[in-house]
Amino acid sequence: MQVSRRSAVDPFIVMDVMEAARAAEAAGRHIIHMEVGQPGTPAPQGALTALTGAMQGDPLGYTVALGLPALRQKIAARYRTRHNVDLDPARVIVTAGSSGAFLLAFTALFDPGARVALGDPGYPSYRQILRALSLEPLGLATAQDHRLQPVPEDLPDALDGLIVASPANPSGTMLDAPALGALIEAAAARGAAFISDEIYHGIEYERRSVSALELSDDVYVINSFSKYFSMTGWRVGWMVVPEDHVRMIERLAQNMFICAPHAAQVAALAAMDCEEELQANLAVYAENRRLMLEGLPKAGFGHFAPPDGAFYVYADVGAHTDDSRAFCSEILAEAGVAVTPGLDFDPLRGHRTLRFSYARSTADIAEGLERLAAFMARR
Numbered sequence: 001m002q003v004s005r006r007s008a009v010d011p012f013i014v015m016d017v018m019e020a021a022r023a024a025e026a027a028g029r030h031i032i033h034m035e036v037g038q039p040g041t042p043a044p045q046g047a048l049t050a051l052t053g054a055m056q057g058d059p060l061g062y063t064v065a066l067g068l069p070a071l072r073q074k075i076a077a078r079y080r081t082r083h084n085v086d087l088d089p090a091r092v093i094v095t096a097g098s099s100g101a102f103l104l105a106f107t108a109l110f111d112p113g114a115r116v117a118l119g120d121p122g123y124p125s126y127r128q129i130l131r132a133l134s135l136e137p138l139g140l141a142t143a144q145d146h147r148l149q150p151v152p153e154d155l156p157d158a159l160d161g162l163i164v165a166s167p168a169n170p171s172g173t174m175l176d177a178p179a180l181g182a183l184i185e186a187a188a189a190r191g192a193a194f195i196s197d198e199i200y201h202g203i204e205y206e207r208r209s210v211s212a213l214e215l216s217d218d219v220y221v222i223n224s225f226s227k228y229f230s231m232t233g234w235r236v237g238w239m240v241v242p243e244d245h246v247r248m249i250e251r252l253a254q255n256m257f258i259c260a261p262h263a264a265q266v267a268a269l270a271a272m273d274c275e276e277e278l279q280a281n282l283a284v285y286a287e288n289r290r291l292m293l294e295g296l297p298k299a300g301f302g303h304f305a306p307p308d309g310a311f312y313v314y315a316d317v318g319a320h321t322d323d324s325r326a327f328c329s330e331i332l333a334e335a336g337v338a339v340t341p342g343l344d345f346d347p348l349r350g351h352r353t354l355r356f357s358y359a360r361s362t363a364d365i366a367e368g369l370e371r372l373a374a375f376m377a378r379r
Contacts, residue, residue, distance in 0.1 A: 017035045017340055021035065037227075039232065040361055051263055062262070065259050067265060068269065083213060085213045090246060096237070098226065099125065104256065106129060116135055116161035120140060141348070150183065168310070172309055203309050207308065220245075223237060230281060234264040303316040312356065320376075
């Protein structure tokens with residue numbers, strides 16, 4: 001049977017690493033997981049309690065395509081509290097995870113062949129979703145001097161869109177207001193749409209993350225309940241769009257998804273009232289980050305930009321290997337630690353980089369660092 005050229009997207013290598021780690025565990029080994037960008041904690045207890053109650057008396061059928069009104073209002077209120085932005089809930093669209101939001105955004109904003117820029121290293125699914133929609137991803141080779149974030153000088157003149165993430169995956173670095181504003185202005189000067197990936201907002205350490213909505217209404221902002229709210233598998237996220245784009249997104253969502261999962265929306269609404277539990281999770285990430293910043297250089301992985309947010313360290317390991325995928329396999333086999341090769345995030349330079357996730361328990365992170373140090377000492 002014939003298949004489309006659009007289907008020829010690259011694999012998400014971290015999923016292959018996860019499978020190799022699973023196979024090792026099935027064989028009886030104890031693996032420390034530093035590969036997956038997933039909280040080690042479950043959804044907040046309040047979310048589980050709310051869903052249990054809803055399941056007793058609610059059929060949990062389709063919601064309207066834009067999402068539960070109460071959830072949209074709660075999300076809008078969060079922007080007032082966190083970012084001092086008076087956001088109309090009508091501009092909030094609840095989506096089937098941030099992945100669903102990217103599909104909607106890219107479909108709404110770009111015609112086939114459009115050129116959309118993204119920083120390298122960056123989240124690999126941006127590139128693959130763009131290709132699957134017959135769009136052209138343009139990787140911007142970011143520099144350590146700019147903490148692996150794009151700057152206006154990196155942008156080509158001919159451009160239809162720009163995706164920026166802050167805090168970023170895989171680096172965890174953030175853009176302050178002047179830097180983010182400069183990118184928004186540079187995109188506007190080129191007539192390019194600006195998409196701000198803010199799914200790691202809330203997971204930040206020494207300074208507050210800045211939302212693109214603080215600087216402009218003429219942007220798309222995408223967020224998710226997966227990271228800060230610890231609800232990865234629930235597949236619920238949101239996007240904020242300009243007022244005159246809401247009906248367009250609604251039509252697309254009706255036809256592409258019908259709605260985000262109703263059960264997940266119920267849980268997400270309750271999760272937003274669980275700040276004490278969520279802040280406790282953040283305290284674990286903060287301690288894990290401290291251990292990573294101290295332990296990785298001791299183990300021989302000291303070339304990285306310290307993360308401002310998220311739960312990753314993205315390290316240059318060119319002094320040790322020029323084949324990050326093989327290096328990850330070696331670390332898994334000999335140290336029992338699963339880490340992600342940089343090839344997922346930077347097709348050109350990722351053969352010399354690794355991403356370490358510190359989203360698991362502090363005990364796991366401490367043991368993982370000990371194993372890494374012992375592995376490097378033997379090498």
